[in-house]
Structure formats: structure tokens, C-alpha cells
Amino acid sequence: MPIYEYLCRVCGREFQYLILRKGDEENLSCPGCKGRDLKKLVSRVAYHVSEQDRLATYDPSSPRGDAFCKDTRNIGLQAKKRAQQMGVDLGSDFEAKLDRLRTDPKKVFDNSE
Secondary structure: OOEEEEEEOOOOOEEEEEOOOHHHHOOOOOOOOOOOOEEEEOOOOOOOOOHHHHHHHOOOOOOOOHHHHHOHHHOOHHHHHHHHHHOOOOHHHHHHHHHHHHHOOOHHHHOOO
């Protein structure tokens, strides 16, 4: 069941619509002005990369930009990659602390656990 995005060429409004059947698109109109002059937009696509895949493709020596540092999923990636290379299991306690840190990175300065 795809959700498509449309632009109303009458009023300029962008909106989304869930298409359940092929005929649904034929009767579609703008929810704002009820205009029928619509253009289907190309939607942004997102996909999930698992932690295991991120770790497998992570190269510690490659340059990283600001986007890498701002993504909290990357916290601890260096330590996990190094432990993997050395054959060390960091254990569930490490994973639990990492999850807490990724959820609220600023909290590490508030709590000296």
C-alpha cells in the first residue's frame, strides 16, 4: 500500500495520499481547494541499515564529516569495531551503556556512572 505525495497545481499545496486500489488515484483531488490538477512528486526514500551492517562497512581510517559526528548511532562504533577486530566480546553491560548514551548523549556529563 504505497503512500504517494502530490502537488496541487491550483493552490500549491503538497499532500500525501494512501493508494489502496488503482482507481483511487483517478478520483483524487486536493484536500485544500478540491482542485484536480495534481502532479505526483518523487518522495524521499529512507531505509534502515542494521547495526551489524554499519559495523561491517565502518572504516576507522576514512575521513568523517559533521553528519557522522551528529548521528548518535555512531557513538561507540569505533570501540565496537576495534573489539571486533581483536576478537573481544564487550558484553551486554557495554551494549546497555551504549544504548543509554545514544538515547541521551548529553546525560554522560550529568551522570558519572
